[in-house]
Amino acid sequence: MLRQPFRGIESLRFKAGYTDYEHAELGEDGPEVIFNNRSLETRLELTHEAIAGLRARLAPRPRIRTSRRSALKAGRTRCR
Secondary structure, eight states: OEESOSTTEEEEEEEEEEEEEEEEEEETTEEEEEEEEEEEEEEEEEEEOOBTTBOOEEOOOOEEEEEEEEEEOTTOOEEO
16 A cells, blocks of 8 residues: 555555456266356545545556356267
Protein backbone atom coordinates (compact mmCIF):
# COMPACT_ATOMS: atom_id res chain seq x y z
CA MET A 1 0.00 0.00 0.00
CA LEU A 2 1.21 3.47 -0.86
CA ARG A 3 0.26 6.27 1.51
CA GLN A 4 -0.38 9.69 -0.05
CA PRO A 5 1.00 8.80 -3.51
CA PHE A 6 -0.56 11.97 -5.02
CA ARG A 7 -2.01 15.19 -3.72
CA GLY A 8 -5.59 14.60 -2.56
CA ILE A 9 -5.14 10.81 -2.52
CA GLU A 10 -4.89 9.17 0.89
CA SER A 11 -3.85 5.68 -0.23
CA LEU A 12 -3.34 3.44 -3.24
CA ARG A 13 -3.47 -0.34 -2.96
CA PHE A 14 -3.16 -3.14 -5.54
CA LYS A 15 -4.23 -6.77 -5.07
CA ALA A 16 -4.10 -9.74 -7.44
CA GLY A 17 -4.94 -13.43 -7.31
CA TYR A 18 -4.63 -16.36 -9.73
CA THR A 19 -6.43 -19.71 -9.60
CA ASP A 20 -5.74 -22.83 -11.65
CA TYR A 21 -8.06 -25.65 -10.59
CA GLU A 22 -9.01 -29.05 -12.01
CA HIS A 23 -11.13 -31.89 -10.72
CA ALA A 24 -12.67 -35.05 -12.14
CA GLU A 25 -16.06 -36.54 -11.41
CA LEU A 26 -15.83 -40.27 -11.16
CA GLY A 27 -18.22 -42.83 -12.59
CA GLU A 28 -18.27 -46.60 -12.26
CA ASP A 29 -15.35 -47.03 -14.68
CA GLY A 30 -13.25 -44.03 -13.63
CA PRO A 31 -13.35 -40.34 -14.57
CA GLU A 32 -16.37 -39.31 -16.63
CA VAL A 33 -16.08 -35.51 -16.64
CA ILE A 34 -13.10 -33.24 -16.03
CA PHE A 35 -13.63 -29.61 -15.00
CA ASN A 36 -10.91 -26.96 -15.53
CA ASN A 37 -11.18 -23.46 -14.06
CA ARG A 38 -8.66 -20.64 -14.41
CA SER A 39 -9.11 -17.09 -13.22
CA LEU A 40 -7.13 -13.91 -12.72
CA GLU A 41 -8.56 -11.22 -10.47
CA THR A 42 -7.08 -7.81 -9.84
CA ARG A 43 -8.18 -4.87 -7.73
CA LEU A 44 -6.86 -1.33 -7.56
CA GLU A 45 -8.13 0.69 -4.58
CA LEU A 46 -7.78 4.45 -4.62
CA THR A 47 -8.95 6.32 -1.49
CA HIS A 48 -9.20 10.09 -1.60
CA GLU A 49 -8.67 12.41 1.36
CA ALA A 50 -11.75 13.51 3.27
CA ILE A 51 -13.87 16.20 1.61
CA ALA A 52 -16.41 17.85 3.94
CA GLY A 53 -15.89 14.89 6.30
CA LEU A 54 -16.61 12.29 3.61
CA ARG A 55 -14.14 9.77 2.29
CA ALA A 56 -14.63 7.46 -0.71
CA ARG A 57 -12.80 4.61 -2.36
CA LEU A 58 -12.67 3.84 -6.06
CA ALA A 59 -11.95 0.15 -6.62
CA PRO A 60 -12.23 -1.23 -10.17
CA ARG A 61 -12.01 -5.02 -10.20
CA PRO A 62 -11.27 -6.57 -13.61
CA ARG A 63 -11.61 -10.35 -13.80
CA ILE A 64 -10.62 -12.88 -16.45
CA ARG A 65 -12.10 -16.34 -16.09
CA THR A 66 -12.18 -19.49 -18.20
CA SER A 67 -14.06 -22.67 -17.39
CA ARG A 68 -14.05 -25.88 -19.38
CA ARG A 69 -15.85 -29.17 -19.00
CA SER A 70 -14.45 -32.16 -20.86
CA ALA A 71 -16.52 -35.31 -21.18
CA LEU A 72 -14.64 -38.58 -21.45
CA LYS A 73 -16.06 -41.21 -23.79
CA ALA A 74 -15.73 -44.94 -23.37
CA GLY A 75 -12.42 -44.86 -25.23
CA ARG A 76 -11.06 -42.36 -22.65
CA THR A 77 -10.63 -39.56 -25.19
CA ARG A 78 -11.46 -35.97 -24.30
CA CYS A 79 -14.32 -34.20 -26.07
CA ARG A 80 -14.58 -30.39 -26.08
